Amino acid sequence: MNDVLSIYFQFKHSSVGHYLLPAFTIMEFSFLSYFFILIFSKPKVKTIIKIIWLSFTSFACIDYFILNKLESLDSFTIGIESMLIILFAIYFLYINLKDSVNFSIYSTFNFWIVITLLLYFAGTFFIYLLVESNRYNVEFRKIYVILNSSFNIIKNILFTIAICMKIKPTILDTSKPNIDLDDDFIINRTP
Amino acid sequence: MFFLQIFGSLNSSTVTLLGTFGMCIMAIAVITVLVMHQRRVFRFNRQLHKMEEEKQQMLLRASIKFQEEERSRIAADLHDDAGPLLATARLYLNENLIHQDTATQLQSLFSAKQIIDDSIVLIRNISHSLLPPTLKNFGLEAATKDLFDRINGSGVINASARFHDNRERLNDEQELLVFRVIQELVTNILKHSSAGFIHLTQNAQGNSVYFRIHHDGKGILQSQFDQLEHGSHGLGLKNIQSRIRVLKGNIFFEIDSTHTYYKITIEIPRTPPD
Numbered sequence: 001m002n003d004v005l006s007i008y009f010q011f012k013h014s015s016v017g018h019y020l021l022p023a024f025t026i027m028e029f030s031f032l033s034y035f036f037i038l039i040f041s042k043p044k045v046k047t048i049i050k051i052i053w054l055s056f057t058s059f060a061c062i063d064y065f066i067l068n069k070l071e072s073l074d075s076f077t078i079g080i081e082s083m084l085i086i087l088f089a090i091y092f093l094y095i096n097l098k099d100s101v102n103f104s105i106y107s108t109f110n111f112w113i114v115i116t117l118l119l120y121f122a123g124t125f126f127i128y129l130l131v132e133s134n135r136y137n138v139e140f141r142k143i144y145v146i147l148n149s150s151f152n153i154i155k156n157i158l159f160t161i162a163i164c165m166k167i168k169p170t171i172l173d174t175s176k177p178n179i180d181l182d183d184d185f186i187i188n189r190t191p
Numbered sequence: 192m193f194f195l196q197i198f199g200s201l202n203s204s205t206v207t208l209l210g211t212f213g214m215c216i217m218a219i220a221v222i223t224v225l226v227m228h229q230r231r232v233f234r235f236n237r238q239l240h241k242m243e244e245e246k247q248q249m250l251l252r253a254s255i256k257f258q259e260e261e262r263s264r265i266a267a268d269l270h271d272d273a274g275p276l277l278a279t280a281r282l283y284l285n286e287n288l289i290h291q292d293t294a295t296q297l298q299s300l301f302s303a304k305q306i307i308d309d310s311i312v313l314i315r316n317i318s319h320s321l322l323p324p325t326l327k328n329f330g331l332e333a334a335t336k337d338l339f340d341r342i343n344g345s346g347v348i349n350a351s352a353r354f355h356d357n358r359e360r361l362n363d364e365q366e367l368l369v370f371r372v373i374q375e376l377v378t379n380i381l382k383h384s385s386a387g388f389i390h391l392t393q394n395a396q397g398n399s400v401y402f403r404i405h406h407d408g409k410g411i412l413q414s415q416f417d418q419l420e421h422g423s424h425g426l427g428l429k430n431i432q433s434r435i436r437v438l439k440g441n442i443f444f445e446i447d448s449t450h451t452y453y454k455i456t457i458e459i460p461r462t463p464p465d
Contacts, residue, residue, distance in 0.1 A: 122218035126210030
């Protein structure tokens, strides 16, 4: 749907699309931050992501409305967004690397989503970073279309795999009995 | 500087391609590390599973061996004790008895009756050692208390058992297995620990029933239990473990914080988890 809308605005309402792109970046980062808040279990990490989200959104708004005044594409903001998502993804994979002792991470849908985000944002990082400065460069535009389309296809395939995955919860109960059986023993021993 | 010069001489398209390529390599490297780590984890888990299977096999062999030993013991008891007794009784009741005088006949009959009575007691003892009638008729609580009373009655050791919450009893099969485990533990304590007292407490919480045996003798800890259970010796301990496995329960060997007595806790789920 994202891709269809993007093509629609690009061809039919290019001027509206120009205004929508900054909003899209903020919305995209907000959704992805929310996704990472959901998948991380540590409250401390959740708080850090919330702070990062707030800082990024503030920065993006200042960049669009004050510094750029909606005149150019938000290449720099997209670059920062990509870096942050890549960092979140690597951190998530690192956490899984440490904890995935009793289950297969391939069978979790979070893994496939994160892998998709990592590949997509790593692959499109440079093209988005340089797109504004090469807006009229024909050769660059060709490369942009090829790379962007390729990574979009990869992203969509991996997202499809992620949707097909079912989460299998793993329960490890190693709790020892906490019932106090010694009380009676102590009572029994006292003459 | 060198890299900056190189990048300066390149056009945007080449920089984009090289940059994208580099980023992709980085992403793929991260994923590869993760996949390789997962494979290693799986290999480790497979090894663990294999070890677990070997352990199961060992327990099964121990169980079979124990059964064979038990059969041999019963066979020896019947052959060495009941056999000669009945043979002697038969000697008293031979055909020549009718040709003898009444006094001798009475004497022979009395002796034969005595021997048959002894044989009955002997066979009853063998039968009781196989399945205590108290357990069959009155359940685990009565059988355990009976066992502890008999130990206490010997005067060698102070033994007591107390059941707190036995309103919801385990099923017959579970009770028999728990009784065998308690019997084995108590036998071990009597044989090896030189304890002055043994005390058993039962309680229930949620879906589980707990039994704890305290004794002040020389006991073992969980690590020693695991070691002995894996070793070639310790048939009794292997049997305890295999019975606990059948019950899908747990057993913990501990020492109290003051190091004055040992604790063995058995946790049995009423309805075993799937």
